[in-house]
Amino acid sequence: MSGADDVLVSVRFFAALRELAGVEVHTCPLPQGSGLADLLADLGAAFGPALVDALQEPNVRVAVNQTLIEIGSSANTSLQTGDEVAFLPPVTGG
Amino acid sequence: MSTHQRILIQEGDFDVAAEYAAARARTAEREATAAGGACGAIASFVGLVRDQLSGPGLEELFLEHYPGMTEAELARVEAAAHERWPLQGTTIIHRIGDLAPGDNIVLVVAASRHRHAAFEAAEFLMDYLKSKAPFWKKETGVDGNGAWVDARESDEDALGRWQQSS
Numbered sequence: 539m540s541g542a543d544d545v546l547v548s549v550r551f552f553a554a555l556r557e558l559a560g561v562e563v564h565t566c567p568l569p570q571g572s573g574l575a576d577l578l579a580d581l582g583a584a585f586g587p588a589l590v591d592a593l594q595e596p597n598v599r600v601a602v603n604q605t606l607i608e609i610g611s612s613a614n615t616s617l618q619t620g621d622e623v624a625f626l627p628p629v630t631g632g
Numbered sequence: 633m634s635t636h637q638r639i640l641i642q643e644g645d646f647d648v649a650a651e652y653a654a655a656r657a658r659t660a661e662r663e664a665t666a667a668g669g670a671c672g673a674i675a676s677f678v679g680l681v682r683d684q685l686s687g688p689g690l691e692e693l694f695l696e697h698y699p700g701m702t703e704a705e706l707a708r709v710e711a712a713a714h715e716r717w718p719l720q721g722t723t724i725i726h727r728i729g730d731l732a733p734g735d736n737i738v739l740v741v742a743a744s745r746h747r748h749a750a751f752e753a754a755e756f757l758m759d760y761l762k763s764k765a766p767f768w769k770k771e772t773g774v775d776g777n778g779a780w781v782d783a784r785e786s787d788e789d790a791l792g793r794w795q796q797s798s
Contacts, residue, residue, distance in 0.1 A: 631767025631769070632787075
């Protein structure tokens with residue numbers, strides 16, 4: 539369900555999570571005041587529970603607008619239109 | 633980011649000799665402005681693609697990253713090194729895309745008055761970028777099977793060393 543007052547959040551997946559989702563970027567319309575938990579519920583509806591389980595693995599980190607967040611403390615922070623939420627598997631550069 | 637922090641993310645290879653020359657040129661500029669005395673040591677490190685597969689061998693390594701955030705994280709890593717040691721310049725160049733066994737992946741350069749600071753800073757840059765910068769490696773074997781590389785606990789352990797001694 540989407541309405542005229544929805545916020546549009548851009549979601550990015552990387553590496554194994556990108557392959558699991560099947561897309562690199564997904565745009566989510568969410569009701570105003572929605573937080574990360576609402577976003578995950580929306581992603582579950584769009585991509586299925588396997589992806590949501592993978593996104594919630596303890597070693598997956600979340601960045602909002604390219605800054606890492608503590609999931610526990612930010613789960614209720616409202617997302618705004620234009621926000622970019624990225625799910626990052628453990629990094630393996632170098 | 634100050635001019636003595638150089639960061640590049642690129643598909644193509646890098647030229648170690650050219651980067652060394654560039655590091656020397658930058659330290660010479662800083663000497664001219666009396667910003668830390670003569671450079672006496674430049675440490676550089678190059679990481680290569682190696683075969684980590686237990687199976688039939690590595691055909692190709694693919695490197696993915698998060699454009700924008702990668703550069704920001706690397707800038708933070710370099711800034712942390714500059715806070716910790718009296719450095720006259722640092723460089724990080726990291727390759728992305730398709731690489732083959734034996735290819736260069738990453739270059740770090742640290743310039744300072746003395747060798748200890750240069751050596752330690754180069755290792756610090758590597759340890760931090762491995763644990764903090766959003767890069768991901770996917771290995772494809774000669775049998776065609778691909779798999780994302782698992783993060784190593786030893787990389788996190790390497791970070792602990794710098795945190796304890798700070």
